[in-house]
Amino acid sequence: xxxxxxxxxxxxxxFGRVKSNPADRIVRALSYDCVAGQEITGYVLPVSYTYVFxxxxxxxxxxxxxxxxxxxxxxxxxxxxxxxxxxxxFARNQRGKTPDTQGVTSLEPWIIExxxxxxxxxxxxxxxxxxxxxxxxxxxxxxxxxxxxxNYLYYRSLAHLETLHNPPxxxxxxxxxxxxxxxxxxxxxxVFSFEQHLEAVRSALTTLNKYP
Numbered sequence: 001x002x003x004x005x006x007x008x009x010x011x012x013x014x015f016g017r018v019k020s021n022p023a024d025r026i027v028r029a030l031s032y033d034c035v036a037g038q039e040i041t042g043y044v045l046p047v048s049y050t051y052v053f054x055x056x057x058x059x060x061x062x063x064x065x066x067x068x069x070x071x072x073x074x075x076x077x078x079x080x081x082x083x084x085x086x087x088x089x090f091a092r093n094q095r096g097k098t099p100d101t102q103g104v105t106s107l108e109p110w111i112i113e114x115x116x117x118x119x120x121x122x123x124x125x126x127x128x129x130x131x132x133x134x135x136x137x138x139x140x141x142x143x144x145x146x147x148x149x150x151n152y153l154y155y156r157s158l159a160h161l162e163t164l165h166n167p168p169x170x171x172x173x174x175x176x177x178x179x180x181x182x183x184x185x186x187x188x189x190x191v192f193s194f195e196q197h198l199e200a201v202r203s204a205l206t207t208l209n210k211y212p
Contacts, residue, residue: 005038006064007072007205008168010056012149015047015101020180023076026197036206038072039065047101047149053156060160060168072208073157073170074123076201077150078177083191085200086142086174087129091119091154096147111155119158123171124211131207137200138191145172173204 009030011023024044031042041064045052063069079086093115099105125141132139145151154172161167178194192200 003068004034004065005071005209006068007035007038007040007074007208008059008064008070009040009042009074009076009201010153011042011044011076012047012078013044013101015149017183018078018080018177018181019183021078022175022178022181022194022197023078025180025194026076026175026201029198030201035202036209038205038208040205041065041070045153049095049100049104049106049149049152050102052149052153053160056153056157057160069166070168072123073168074201074204075150075154075157075170075172077145077153077172077174078181079146079174080177080181082174082176083138084176085132085137085139087125087132087139087204088142088145088154088172088174089121089125090143091121091145091151091158091172092147093117093119093155094147095152098148100149111152112159115155115159119155119162121154121158121171122169124207125171127211128171128173128204128207131203132200135199135203137196137203139200142174145174150174169208173201175200
């Protein structure tokens with residue numbers, strides 16, 4: 001029996017005005033599923049500059065099913081003001097001043113001192129975007145993953161993978177809010193149902209099979 005592709009998907013916990021992170025719920029729904037012939041392992045990560053990369057590094061060391069190494073990493077994060085799925089091309093060596101959920105921020109504007117200013121993901125961004133649009137999901141490629149934990153995780157992830165002998169591919173999808181994202185005091189206009197979120201992630205995973 002041929003070895004199945006091992007794919008890691010990650011999401012973040014709730015933070016700030018996000019009372020229920022749809023990325024968290026997507027990861028929990030798809031973890032240990034088999035999508036497009038890929039065995040999916042999912043982890044929900046803390047919104048923490050202190051711990052998030054240590055968690056990711058430990059996850060990569062453990063691997064997927066039966067300890068097999070991962071072939072793909074698909075990071076998910078919510079973009080609260082977006083009306084689009086944003087397929088991120090780059091991670092930037094910068095972070096803003098917004099504190100994480102533990103109140104931690106940085107006095108320095110960079111993520112890794114003397115690190116490259118830009119690191120490029122290697123998932124098929126344009127193909128993922130096109131396939132999402134083909135099933136009716138308003139998607140676009142993006143050149144900015146922001147300056148909060150999403151970009152931080154993406155940058156640290158890509159920088160770490162450069163040090164590995166046979167690293168998995170990695171990319172980042174920013175998703176819009178859904179009706180359960182905010183509490184009732186936040187005025188928002190979610191444009192996706194949770195079912196559409198699941199459909200979109202399954203589409204992105206299926207696209208990976210076209211470009212091994």
